Amino acid sequence: xxxxxxxxxxxxxxxxxxxxxxxxxxxxxxxxxxxxxxxxxxxxxxxxxxxxxxxxxxxxxxxxxxxxxxxxxxxxxxxxxxxxxxxxxxxxxxxxxxxxxxxxxxxxxxxx
Amino acid sequence: xxxxxxxxxxxxxxxxxxxxxxxxxxxxxxxxxxxxxxxxxxxxxxxxxxxxxxxxxxxxxxxxxxxxxxxxxxxxxxxxxxxxxxxxxxxxxxxxxxxxxxxxxxxxxxxxxxxxx
Numbered sequence: 001x002x003x004x005x006x007x008x009x010x011x012x013x014x015x016x017x018x019x020x021x022x023x024x025x026x027x028x029x030x031x032x033x034x035x036x037x038x039x040x041x042x043x044x045x046x047x048x049x050x051x052x053x054x055x056x057x058x059x060x061x062x063x064x065x066x067x068x069x070x071x072x073x074x075x076x077x078x079x080x081x082x083x084x085x086x087x088x089x090x091x092x093x094x095x096x097x098x099x100x101x102x103x104x105x106x107x108x109x110x111x112x
Numbered sequence: 113x114x115x116x117x118x119x120x121x122x123x124x125x126x127x128x129x130x131x132x133x134x135x136x137x138x139x140x141x142x143x144x145x146x147x148x149x150x151x152x153x154x155x156x157x158x159x160x161x162x163x164x165x166x167x168x169x170x171x172x173x174x175x176x177x178x179x180x181x182x183x184x185x186x187x188x189x190x191x192x193x194x195x196x197x198x199x200x201x202x203x204x205x206x207x208x209x210x211x212x213x214x215x216x217x218x219x220x221x222x223x224x225x226x227x228x229x
Contacts, residue, residue: 102156103154
């Protein structure tokens with residue numbers, strides 16, 4: 001079993017829909033959590049960090065559930081430009097510089 | 113300012129050959145990371161440097177893989193006796209390092225696409 005697991009999708013949703021992804025992690029030492037976005041043949045780019053109390057950035061909302069060891073990403077009013085692969089990542093411990101452990105990514109396509 | 117740069121962008125080699133992949137991090141970033149991404153998978157950690165030293169090399173798959181960062185800036189990932197299974201995108205990332213905070217952001221370069229024939 002992989003340490004970080006995501007539903008690979010693909011998710012195909014109409015423009016304007018709300019879509020949610022979950023990501024589960026198995027290592028209880030995980031302390032920092034992130035969502036990255038990766039466009040086709042491009043590098044991953046940080047979408048948002050995930051804070052314990054949950055956080056929102058425009059149409060994007062991230063939640064953390066430590067008890068069940070999962071993080072989620074909600075995209076409201078989806079746009080065509082949201083089409084991408086969404087990667088969740090976790091970091092162990094509290095030190096700033098540490099490796100990220102990624103899930104395999106969830107592919108999202110927004111249809112007009 | 114300039115982001116993380118990687119060269120070459122593409123590399124085609126034959127099985128058994130030696131390759132070097134270069135990463136130039138964001139200026140001032142003391143932490144540098146190498147990841148490998150296969151098709152349909154998320155990036156997989158290989159090694160990270162804090163300054164000149166390898167702080168964690170637990171992800172290197174075997175002793176054919178080696179990385180250096182002699183002056184604490186540019187890093188080179190070296191792969192000896194390449195195998196077809198080494199074909200992947202090799203991503204480099206950098207971050208501020210120095211204990212700047214647990215939510216410290218890693219910035220990725222565009223990657224080197226390695227194809228071993």
